[in-house]
Amino acid sequence: MLLEQFRTQQPSLSERVYVILVGLFLGVLLLTNIITSKYITVGHLTLTAGAITYPFTFSLLDIISELYGKSSAKMVIWMGLLASLFMTFITYLANVIPIYDYSPVPQAAFQLVFGFTPGIVLGSMVAYLIAQFIDVYLFELTRRITKGKYLWLRNNISTLVGQLFDTAIFAGIAWVIWPLIGLTQGIEPISCHTWYQITINEYMFKVIFTFFNIPLVYIGVYLVKRYIKA
C-alpha cells in the first residue's frame, strides 16, 4: 500500500484504541507525579494521592502489552520516561519565572506543588533501577539456597523485597533528600517518622493492589478485545 493511501485511510479501531490507551497512560503518569505530594488518609492508612492513580498506569501497561505486544509496551514505558523528564523541565522553568502580581494561582502554591516535581521524577527513576537490581540479585540468591526449587517462592520474595526498597527509596528521595538539597525553594522535608509511616503504608497498599490488578487486567483486556474484535 502506498503512503498516500495510508494518509487518506481511516485509522482502524485497534489503532484508535491503542492511541487512546497510550494517551491515558501518559496522562495518569504525569498527573501522579504532580498530585502525589498530597498525603491522604484512607481508613487507618496514610497514603499519597498518587497511590490512587499510579496503579492504573500498571493496569494500562499490562493491557497494552497483552493486546499490542511487548515491544509496544516497552515503547510506551520509554515515552512515559521522556514525558516525565519533559514535564520536570517545563514545570521547573514555569516555577522560576517571576510571577505576575494578579496571577490566578499564587506563587506560594505553585512552588510548593511543583518544587517537589523534580525530586519525585528523580526518586521514581532511581528507586526503580535499584529495586530491579535487588530483585534480580535476590532471585539468584534464593535460587541457590533452594537449589533451583520453589520458583513461586523465589518469584514472590524477590518481588516483595524489591518493592519495599522501591517504596522506601522513592519516598526518601522525593520528600527528604530533594527538599534538603534545596534546588527548588519553598519546600520542607518530611520527618523521619513520616517517611517511615508513608513507606510502610504505601508498601501495604501496593501489595494489596497487586492482587486486585490481576482481575482488572483480565477484565480490561476482555472488554477492549471484544470492542475492537481482535
Place this chain on the structure above:
Amino acid sequence: MIVTQHPIAGMALPERIFMVLASIFITSLILTNIIAGKYFMFLGLPLSCSTLVYPFTFVVTDIVSEVYGIHRARLLVLAGFIVSIVVTILVWIANQLPIAPTSPIDTTTFGQLFGLFPGVVLGSMVGYLTAQFVDVQIFEYLRIVTKNKHLWIRNNLSTLTSQLIDTIIVVTIAWVIWPMIDGNPVTRPIGWQVWSKIVAGQYLFKGLLALLDTPLVYISTYLIGKWIGIRRS
C-alpha cells in the same frame, strides 16, 4: 504528488515516530492545563505559563496532519479530549480526598492550584468548540458578502475573530466563572481589570504564534518526511 512506494507492513519507523508525536501532544496538552494558572509579564502584558508548552500541541497536530493525514490528526485530538476528561476527574477526586496531617502539601495550596483545573479544562473545551463554530459562520457570511472573492480576507478575518472569542471564553470560564461556582473557598475569581489585561496578552501571543507556526511546521514536516522516506515532487 507522491512518488515513493512505501510498504505499510514495514512501517516500523513511521509508526514509532507517530507514537512519539502523539506522546508529545498528550504531554503538552496535560501540562498546558496544569500550569495554566501562573501568569508572568511578557512585553508589558500578563501571559500564562502554559504558553511554554501550548504551541507544541498545534505544531504536532499540523505535522501529523501533513505527514500522516488528517484522520490521524483528528485521532490525536480525540485522544486528547478523552485523556483531559479522565485527568480532570482524577484531579477532582484527589482534591476531595481527606488530607493526612503529615502531608508535605496542605489543603489550601493543593486547592489553589488544582481547584482551578476543572475550570481550565472546561473553559478550553467550550472555547474551542465555540471558536470553531463561529469561524465557520463568519467565513460563510464573508464568502457571500465578498461574492467568493478575496479568500485571504475571509480566512484571516474569521480566524482573528474566532480566536478572540476563544480567548475571552477560556479566560472567563477558567478564572471568573469556575472559581465562583466551584464551591471551593480557596479559589477566587479575578477582577475585570486583570481579566482585560490577560485577554489582551493571550490574544497578542496567539497572533505571534500563528506567524511563527508556519515556518516551524514547514521545517519539521520536511525533516520528518525525509527521515521516514517520503519523497514529494
